[in-house]
Each structure stands twice: as C-alpha cells, then as structure tokens.
Amino acid sequence: MSIALNLNTIKSTLPENVTLVAVSKTKPVSDLMQAYEAGQRIFGENKIQEMTDKWEEMPKDIQWHMIGHVQSNKVKFMAPFVSLIHGVDSLKLLQEINKQASKNNRIIDCLLQIYIAEEESKFGLDENELNELLSSSEFKEMKNIRILGLMGMATFTDDQNQIKKEFTHLKSIFDSIQTIENENLQLNTISMGMSGDYQLAIDCGSTMVRIGSSIFGGR
Numbered sequence: 001m002s003i004a005l006n007l008n009t010i011k012s013t014l015p016e017n018v019t020l021v022a023v024s025k026t027k028p029v030s031d032l033m034q035a036y037e038a039g040q041r042i043f044g045e046n047k048i049q050e051m052t053d054k055w056e057e058m059p060k061d062i063q064w065h066m067i068g069h070v071q072s073n074k075v076k077f078m079a080p081f082v083s084l085i086h087g088v089d090s091l092k093l094l095q096e097i098n099k100q101a102s103k104n105n106r107i108i109d110c111l112l113q114i115y116i117a118e119e120e121s122k123f124g125l126d127e128n129e130l131n132e133l134l135s136s137s138e139f140k141e142m143k144n145i146r147i148l149g150l151m152g153m154a155t156f157t158d159d160q161n162q163i164k165k166e167f168t169h170l171k172s173i174f175d176s177i178q179t180i181e182n183e184n185l186q187l188n189t190i191s192m193g194m195s196g197d198y199q200l201a202i203d204c205g206s207t208m209v210r211i212g213s214s215i216f217g218g219r
C-alpha cells in the first residue's frame with residue numbers, strides 16, 4: 001500500500017474540524033517525504049532527538065508535534081521549532097517549556113495530557129491535578145506558553161465500550177474547563193484517537209487525531 005493512498009483515504013473520512021497528525025516515529029525521512037508530497041504538513045514524533053533530526057532535514061513549512069512523554073532537560077532542543085507539545089503533564093514541565101520559549105522569543109502551544117486509561121503505564125494528570133494547575137498563580141503568570149486543549153490515550157483494549165467511556169470522560173473534562181479564563185488559555189483542541197480508535201474518538205468529540213500505522217504501516 002502506498003503512503004499517499006493511505007493518507008488520502010484517511011483524510012477523506014475526516015470531518016472538516018478534525019486535524020490529522022501523521023505520526024511518523026521510527027519511519028525514515030523518505031517515508032515522511034511521501035506524505036509531504038501528498039500534501040501532509042503536520043507530523044507527530046515521540047522522541048525529541050529524532051524529531052529534531054527530521055526537522056533539520058525536511059522542508060521548513062512542516063509543523064512538528066511532540067506527542068511523546070517529555071523530559072524537562074530536553075525541552076531546549078525542540079523549543080526553537082516545535083509547533084505543539086501534546087504530552088504536558090506537570091506544572092514543572094510547563095515552567096521549563098515557558099522558560100525555553102521565552103529564550104527563543106516565542107510562544108509555544110501545548111496540550112495538557114489527561115490520564116483516562118485503566119493502565120498503569122500511561123502518563124497524565126487527573127481532573128484534580130488539572131484544575132490545580134490551571135488555577136495556580138504560577139500558571140496564570142506564564143507568558144510564553146499557550147494551552148490549546150487536552151490530550152488523552154485510551155486503554156489498549158478491544159472493548160469499544162471501555163474506550164468510548166474514556167474518550168467521553170476526556171470530552172467532559174474539556175467541557176468543564178471552558179469557564180476558566182486566562183490570557184494563555186485558548187481551548188479549542190481535544191487530541192484523542194489513533195489508528196485503531198480514531199473514528200470512535202471523533203464520535204466522542206475529538207478535534208485532532210494522531211495516526212501512524214494506518215498511514216506508514218506497522219512499526
């Protein structure tokens with residue numbers, strides 16, 4: 001199967017308000033270029049080093065999304081160019097992003113990752129931690145980050161009801177924070193849904209899907 005064909009097939013099924021992040025982790029630049037030539041401009045990577053290498057090699061009109069877990073000490077490497085960081089799960093990490101964004105004279109868009117799965121291994125904030133973060137004075141004073149919304153990953157299971165429950169939970173948390181107002185909050189994005197569950201995610205209110213293997217093949 002060709003990457004361009006996979007991409008166009010998926011794009012034709014997405015509603016207009018849903019953004020496609022092509023998840024290209026572990027794939028060579030030649031594969032990414034096939035997607036680029038088919039019109040794709042948003043790519044998702046889960047390792048900062050790999051994303052930085054690809055950014056250096058590839059056309060400069062690509063928007064690079066960091067979708068993986070972020071270590072504070074590596075934020076500086078992507079701060080000059082990253083377009084959206086999906087996996088922000090602590091005030092401390094957000095402070096580091098704010099600091100590095102400031103050094104680069106820019107505002108970095110972020111999503112806060114919410115823990116919605118039943119698995120131990122997934123990162124993220126719970127609802128209380130989210131509200132605590134958003135109401136903290138440290139957050140309110142940050143000038144070089146902007147929170148666009150939330151990101152979540154469902155449990156890895158075949159149980160559609162379980163997944164649906166988790167996506168619906170994320171949407172309800174997103175709805176519950178709409179009343180909070182601050183300069184650096186511009187809530188319009190729910191990043192949920194991957195190759196196996198993106199249609200369900202869209203039914204539950206997703207506005208951004210992160211799709212890898214259905215475009216580029218297995219890893």
Ligand SMILES: *Cc1c(COP(=O)(O)O)cnc(C)c1O
Binds near residue numbers: 046
């Ligand atoms: C790898 C990855 C994806 C894409 O997964 P596929 O099943 O290949 O579509 C989406 N989100 C995150 C956070 C990932 O790490």
